[in-house]
Amino acid sequence: MELFNYRKSYNKDKLNISDIGKNPIDFFVKWFKEAEKSDQIIEPNAMTISTIDENNFPSSRVVLLKQIKDRSIVFFTNYNSKKGKSLEKNKNICASFYWAPLERQVIIRGHAEKTSINESENYFNSRPFESQAAAIISNQSEDIDSYESLLEMYNSFIDQNKNTKLKRPYNWGGIEIFINQIEFWQGRKNRLHNRVLCNFIENNWDYKLLSP
Numbered sequence: 115m116e117l118f119n120y121r122k123s124y125n126k127d128k129l130n131i132s133d134i135g136k137n138p139i140d141f142f143v144k145w146f147k148e149a150e151k152s153d154q155i156i157e158p159n160a161m162t163i164s165t166i167d168e169n170n171f172p173s174s175r176v177v178l179l180k181q182i183k184d185r186s187i188v189f190f191t192n193y194n195s196k197k198g199k200s201l202e203k204n205k206n207i208c209a210s211f212y213w214a215p216l217e218r219q220v221i222i223r224g225h226a227e228k229t230s231i232n233e234s235e236n237y238f239n240s241r242p243f244e245s246q247a248a249a250i251i252s253n254q255s256e257d258i259d260s261y262e263s264l265l266e267m268y269n270s271f272i273d274q275n276k277n278t279k280l281k282r283p284y285n286w287g288g289i290e291i292f293i294n295q296i297e298f299w300q301g302r303k304n305r306l307h308n309r310v311l312c313n314f315i316e317n318n319w320d321y322k323l324l325s326p
């Protein structure tokens with residue numbers, strides 16, 4: 115299969131260093147809100163995170179961004195999953211968003227830490243019962259015998275725990291990405307895209323333009 119004829123032109127907006135302002139996280143929030151407003155972006159908070167495993171191999175997968183803080187972002191997962199185990203050994207992480215209808219990409223790099231138990235519990239307790247149950251019974255990233263056996267385990271767990279307040283399993287919680295670098299990409303005409311790279315160095319943000 116050849117895909118050589120896919121050739122979209124980008125012309126929705128432009129981006130200068132001066133647009134970013136003093137704090138690139140605030141600018142990220144601004145772009146995020148614009149993505150939220152677009153009817154064509156169904157899950158603006160879906161981001162691809164990449165981690166490095168024990169064999170030095172990268173793995174990427176989509177997770178949902180759940181919080182933007184002053185200099186960090188948070189998602190929730192199973193700490194025993196492949197990504198969880200990789201992050202135990204190597205805290206370096208990259209998160210990227212592609213908001214196609216806005217012709218924008220954001221790439222965040224930083225290091226990952228577990229959120230506090232309190233934060234993990236608060237979020238777990240806010241989830242629907244069914245999602246809590248799924249988080250409890252799923253050994254995320256492990257082999258299973260069949261989908262039916264998983265469903266059976268889930269249904270019998272639900273039967274046994276109806277009307278119970280479920281407790282967060284110790285191996286499920288938040289991962290906070292402390293941001294060292296954030297790149298904003300705006301698609302432009304003739305592949306001459308705008309790229310602004312923001313590095314957090316000695317407590318200050320430093321900005322650079324990058325060639326497309």
Ligand SMILES: Cc1cc2nc3c(=O)[nH]c(=O)nc-3n(C[C@H](O)[C@H](O)[C@H](O)COP(=O)(O)O)c2cc1C
Nearest residue numbers: 160175176177178189190191192195196197198255
């Ligand atoms: C739209 C979307 C949202 C997802 N959100 C999450 C999430 O917030 N947390 C999570 O652990 N997995 C989420 N997943 C599943 C992950 O992509 C992945 O399959 C899972 O975390 C196991 O990854 P791992 O084996 O590399 O650790 C999501 C997948 C998709 C497509």
